[in-house]
Amino acid sequence: MLLKSSLRSLLYQAEKNFQRIRFVSLSTPQDGWPILLGISFPKSGTHLLDQILLGFSKVSPFSKRLHSFYAEYEGESGRKHAPEEALKWLDSLHSCDIASAHLFARPDAIACVTSSAFVPYFIFRDPRDVVISHVFYVTEMERRHVHHDYYQSLPDFNSRLKVSILGRPDSDAEFPDIAARFAPYLGWLDQPAVMKIHFEDLINDRIATLNRILDRFLAHIPLQTSRQLILDALESSINPSKSPTFRSGKTGEWKKYFTDKHKKIFKDTAGDLLVRLGYEKDNDW
Numbered sequence: 001m002l003l004k005s006s007l008r009s010l011l012y013q014a015e016k017n018f019q020r021i022r023f024v025s026l027s028t029p030q031d032g033w034p035i036l037l038g039i040s041f042p043k044s045g046t047h048l049l050d051q052i053l054l055g056f057s058k059v060s061p062f063s064k065r066l067h068s069f070y071a072e073y074e075g076e077s078g079r080k081h082a083p084e085e086a087l088k089w090l091d092s093l094h095s096c097d098i099a100s101a102h103l104f105a106r107p108d109a110i111a112c113v114t115s116s117a118f119v120p121y122f123i124f125r126d127p128r129d130v131v132i133s134h135v136f137y138v139t140e141m142e143r144r145h146v147h148h149d150y151y152q153s154l155p156d157f158n159s160r161l162k163v164s165i166l167g168r169p170d171s172d173a174e175f176p177d178i179a180a181r182f183a184p185y186l187g188w189l190d191q192p193a194v195m196k197i198h199f200e201d202l203i204n205d206r207i208a209t210l211n212r213i214l215d216r217f218l219a220h221i222p223l224q225t226s227r228q229l230i231l232d233a234l235e236s237s238i239n240p241s242k243s244p245t246f247r248s249g250k251t252g253e254w255k256k257y258f259t260d261k262h263k264k265i266f267k268d269t270a271g272d273l274l275v276r277l278g279y280e281k282d283n284d285w
Helices: 002-022 046-058 083-091 107-113 127-141 148-153 157-166 178-190 199-204 206-220 227-236 260-276
Strands: 035-040 069-071 098-102 118-124 195-198
Touching: 035 046, 046 098, 046 118, 046 199, 046 206, 046 227, 083 107, 107 118, 118 178, 118 199, 118 206, 127 148, 127 157, 127 178, 127 260, 148 157, 157 260, 178 260, 195 199, 195 206, 199 206, 206 227
Parallel strands: 035 098, 035 118, 069 098, 118 195
Antiparallel strands: none
């Protein structure tokens, strides 16, 4: 295992060196080449954003593969990482890396990510679709997930969806309700240095959203490359078939699955969250 890790590290560094040589003619930005960081709430388009950010490697000396992925919880054990583990991971990143994370907006993490060393993006999704996606992921796609056996033990989809909304307060593995799960990420919404992306905009208004992503990139890295060439690179990098968790790529699927009971539970639990994220104006939905 250690040998494989060392070989992967050597290959990664070799590829980065090749990228530097390939784009040696490009002028170095004033603050140096930064790190591209995709932050995501789980089940909100993580792999889609990763693919888009990797598209920048086609026109600039960024890595052609993700440096690494960080999550606040371990999927198999449910263990919650200590805050210093997130900071250690952030410190492991270097210029021209592209990285991805389910990262809480703690003050130390915010200070690091909003520095000139990073160009950060935060993607999130309608939490009603998140809980639907979570049920399918835990039940059908990830047998090693800490909650898989419990979800399998429940009698039907409706009961699993209720748990996805309300969490499992009696579980040894921390799994609070959907509003409490999102709460540690809310701080990213208040950071002007972090570009906010609605997953739905990438699905329903992709070109405009890619232009926004590019504008944020160019504000830090003023490439002289043709704008259309860069946009084509980002668009061509999107490949749902390479995402291990991509299921439908649709928006508003919660409308097919929520019963009146689910709606009431969700409104009582996370109605304010929907308003905060801009998905509803009030609880009249």
